[in-house]
Amino acid sequence: MPRAWLNTGTYRGVALLLFLLLVFPLVILSLLIEVLIFGIFAMSLDLLMGYTGPVSFGHAAFFGLGAYLVGFISKNYSSNLLITLPLVLASVTAVAWLVGFFALRTSGIYFLMITLAFAQMLFGLAIKWTPVTGGSDGLAGVPRPMIGLGDLAWSFGTNFRFYYLVLVAFLLSWWLLQRLVSSPFGHTLRGIKENEERMAALGYDTRRFKTTAFILAGVFAGLAGVLFSHFNFHVGPEVLYWTMSGQVLIMVIIGGAGTLTGPVLGAALVRLLPSYVSSYTDRWQTIMGLVFMAFVLFAREGIISLWRKRDRMTG
Amino acid sequence: MSTILAVENIFRNFGGLMAVNGVSLSVAPGERRGIIGPNGAGKTTLFNLISGWLPPSQGRILLEGEDVTGLPPFRLARKGVARTFQRNNLFLGLTVFENVRLAIQHGAGISNRPLTPVRAFHEVNREAEALLQRFGLADPATRPARSLSYGEQRQLEVAIAVATQPRILLLDEPTAGMSPAETAQMVALIGQMPPNLTLLIIEHDMDVVFSLADRITVLHYGEVIAEGAPEEIKGDVRVQEVYLGEG
Numbered sequence: 001m002p003r004a005w006l007n008t009g010t011y012r013g014v015a016l017l018l019f020l021l022l023v024f025p026l027v028i029l030s031l032l033i034e035v036l037i038f039g040i041f042a043m044s045l046d047l048l049m050g051y052t053g054p055v056s057f058g059h060a061a062f063f064g065l066g067a068y069l070v071g072f073i074s075k076n077y078s079s080n081l082l083i084t085l086p087l088v089l090a091s092v093t094a095v096a097w098l099v100g101f102f103a104l105r106t107s108g109i110y111f112l113m114i115t116l117a118f119a120q121m122l123f124g125l126a127i128k129w130t131p132v133t134g135g136s137d138g139l140a141g142v143p144r145p146m147i148g149l150g151d152l153a154w155s156f157g158t159n160f161r162f163y164y165l166v167l168v169a170f171l172l173s174w175w176l177l178q179r180l181v182s183s184p185f186g187h188t189l190r191g192i193k194e195n196e197e198r199m200a201a202l203g204y205d206t207r208r209f210k211t212t213a214f215i216l217a218g219v220f221a222g223l224a225g226v227l228f229s230h231f232n233f234h235v236g237p238e239v240l241y242w243t244m245s246g247q248v249l250i251m252v253i254i255g256g257a258g259t260l261t262g263p264v265l266g267a268a269l270v271r272l273l274p275s276y277v278s279s280y281t282d283r284w285q286t287i288m289g290l291v292f293m294a295f296v297l298f299a300r301e302g303i304i305s306l307w308r309k310r311d312r313m314t315g
Numbered sequence: 316m317s318t319i320l321a322v323e324n325i326f327r328n329f330g331g332l333m334a335v336n337g338v339s340l341s342v343a344p345g346e347r348r349g350i351i352g353p354n355g356a357g358k359t360t361l362f363n364l365i366s367g368w369l370p371p372s373q374g375r376i377l378l379e380g381e382d383v384t385g386l387p388p389f390r391l392a393r394k395g396v397a398r399t400f401q402r403n404n405l406f407l408g409l410t411v412f413e414n415v416r417l418a419i420q421h422g423a424g425i426s427n428r429p430l431t432p433v434r435a436f437h438e439v440n441r442e443a444e445a446l447l448q449r450f451g452l453a454d455p456a457t458r459p460a461r462s463l464s465y466g467e468q469r470q471l472e473v474a475i476a477v478a479t480q481p482r483i484l485l486l487d488e489p490t491a492g493m494s495p496a497e498t499a500q501m502v503a504l505i506g507q508m509p510p511n512l513t514l515l516i517i518e519h520d521m522d523v524v525f526s527l528a529d530r531i532t533v534l535h536y537g538e539v540i541a542e543g544a545p546e547e548i549k550g551d552v553r554v555q556e557v558y559l560g561e562g
Contacts, residue, residue, distance in 0.1 A: 176430075184420050184436065185429040191417045194406040201366070201404070202479055203392035203421050 010178075013261035013304070029159050030231075031275060035268045036170040037227045042251040042263035043177055044220030049249075050257035051181055052213040053193035054104065057112045057245050058119030061099070062092055062218035064240030065122065066225030071139040071235040072132060079143045079230075088226055089219055096218030100211040116242060123240040138236030145230050156230075166227055173220055177260055180216070189213055193258075254295045256302025265303045318379075319344040319513050320365070320483055325374030327360055334360040335371075336537035342483075347514045349528030349545075351521070353557060357537040358517045359401055362485050365515075366398045367391040378483075397481030401488050401517075403468045405475070407461040411452055414460050414471060416443040418478035443478070450474040450504065466497040473504070483513045490523055502526060525549070533557070 041063055049055045069088045078084065103114040126133045133139065144162055146155040156162040180186050188209055191199045196206050229235040238244065247270060255266020273291065277284040299305055322340040326333070335357045342348050350358050363369040365376060367388040375384045378394055386394075406414045416439060420426050423439050434440060447453045450470050455463055460471060473489055489505065490498040502523055508514065518524045524531060524545075531548045533541040541551045548554055 179430045179432070182432045182434075183429050184425045184431075184433045184439075185427055187413065187417060187420070187433050188426045190409065190413075191406055194408050195404065198400075198404045198406065198475070199417070200388045201392055201398060201400075202418050202475070203389050204426065205389050209426075 010259075010261060013265075017261070017264070029163055031272060033159070033163050033166050033231055035264075035271050036166045037224050037231065038248070038251065038267035038271055039264035040170055040173045040227070041221055041224035041248050042255065042267040043173060043260050044217045044224065045248050046252045046257055046260065046263045047177060047181070047189075047220070048213055048217040049252060050259070050263070051186065051193060052189040052210055053196070054107060054111050054210060054214070055249075056115040056214075056217075057242070057249065058115030058117070059217070059221055059248055060240055060242070060244035061115070061119035061122050062096060062221035063225040063228070063244065063248070064119075064126070064235075064237075065092055065095060066222030067229035067235045067239045068126060068133060068139070068225075069222075070145075070226040071142045071229045074143055074145065074230070075139055075141060079145045080148045081145045082147060082149065084145070085223075085226065089222055092218050092222035093215055096215040097211065100214035100218075104207055104210050104214060116245065119240060119245055120242060123237055123242075126237040126240050133237075136237060138234055140234050142229050142233050142235060144233075162231065166231070169223060169227060173223065174260060174264075177220070181260065185209075185212075250292060254292060254302055256304030259302075259304045262302045262304035269303065317344060318342065318377075319346075320515075321377040321380075322361075322365065323375040323377065325361075325364055325371040325376065327357075327364055327369060327372050333537050335364060337374075338534070338537070338539055340532060340539075342513060342515065344482075344513055345511050347527055347529045348516065349524040349531040350515060350517045350534065351519075351524055351531060351548075352534035355536075356534040358534055359487055360537075361534070362398060362487055362515070362517065365391075366396055366485055392479065392481075395480075395482035396485070397476040397479045397483070398485040399472045399476045399487055399489060401491065403465075403472050405460045405468060405471055408459060410457050411460055411463065411471060412443055412447065412456040415446055415452075415474055415478050416440065418475045419443055419446070422478075422480055446474055446478055450477075451500070466493050469493060469497070470501065470504075473501070477508070481512070483515070484508075486514065486516045488517050488519060490518065490520055498523065 045056065045059045066088055069091055070084050073084050073087060099118050103111055103118070106114060127136050144155065144157045145165070146153055148154070156165045188204060192206050192209060199206050225239065228239065251266035251270050252263045254269060255264065256262025273288060274284045277287050295302065318341050320340070320342040322338060324337050324339050325335060326337055327335040338361060350361070352358055360369065364371050367386050367390065370385045375382055377383065378396070383391060383394065406417065416433070419442050420433070420439050425436055425439065444453070447456050452467065452471060452474060455467065460468065463471065469489065469492070473486065476484060486505070490501050493501060498520065505514070505527055516524065516527060528545060530543065531545055532539055533548060533554050535557050540557065541548055541554050
């Protein structure tokens, strides 16, 4: 059964991850936090491009939207996650629904351009709407979040505590997405990616399913943005810029689209490599480019495929 | 005689080309209707019109008296109109089993279920297994559809359409490109389909058409030039002219 090697691959990924999660925090906590946040972000894009098909070049829109909204609310009103999360994720849902409604009428390169245009529009808004967004300086002094209910309150003020919040958010996202992609709904998405025309012939309202996937992808990206904003104590327009959309796209491609573990490994590589390489040379972007080219040329299915090939050979 | 599918005087042109030029059809429930005609007669275009892939330029399509003209394919599929494609149109990267299960799970109403693994829906999985058994595809069930032989892919093409439990099934050259043995197998499969299922079959293989159809419609340059029982069609002078003239 093909499921068997898929499972061993997945579990090996999980084992490696848990190992890293246990050991890494002692080494460089802040880097690990960043990897986990971008892991959520990359998985969210992969739900759309790896499982459903449409390739978005504007996924930073939802990441940035989450980051700005939570930045604004926690600076001015409250950093209580019980208040901010529902508000932010509901807003992201509404915006994603609206964008998806229009963008998913197109496909291929047109979809790519529309999503890019929408993200750049938000970027422009973030730069110009200074009273709310702080303009090109962004919003500084975003506090770390807390969870409070009446007299019971728990703050995530220290890096160590915040790390565990991010870890829980990551594991919960991974688990939810894992359930989602193996459910009938997830299989419907795979069918659409494989052959949308035939899905329609079978009675599937493919656009409705694609819209749902687009919204879910937006919501998880928004969650990642929320964490990113709290992590940096700051949110600036770069979270909405097209390079951010490009970066998450590269994470998914390098890691392996159509798997959940792959994009997380991609996120780790893309975020960790610069900090290692830059201690030897300034030209880390050149190295990054070469790595990307190597994957596109020699391991088109990403880091995860290196695993799977070995699985296939041994079993 | 009651009618399950009525096509009323439909037209469809592509630019200046009249692909379907005022065709009317009336199909009874459970009928096996053969549709024949030389290449370019408009047979596949007619299927595309009936199953919603193309809107007609003019005319109406009625399903049990309900006007369904211009509905998108997924709506027609939900109303029980299934089709196969002339060129295999499968989920090549998914397994044979997954291909069929996707076709079944929609009708089973579970396609929206987001958190329960699909393998936990035992009834749907059993149904998919039974269907693959029936179509002789049980052995390669766990292989990707891409790895099947052409003839097996052709069978899967029909199996997917049948899996939606349609009331009307449009088969677009089901035996095209098959070996004689595979053709015989396909003819047997189609012959065993439930008697209340209405079939429209486009075929070039005359032996196949005459062994399966109760009635035959002959198209030529987008028009119906003859319609009747197989014996009548065999004896029809115009039909003979069209086929001989073509060769």
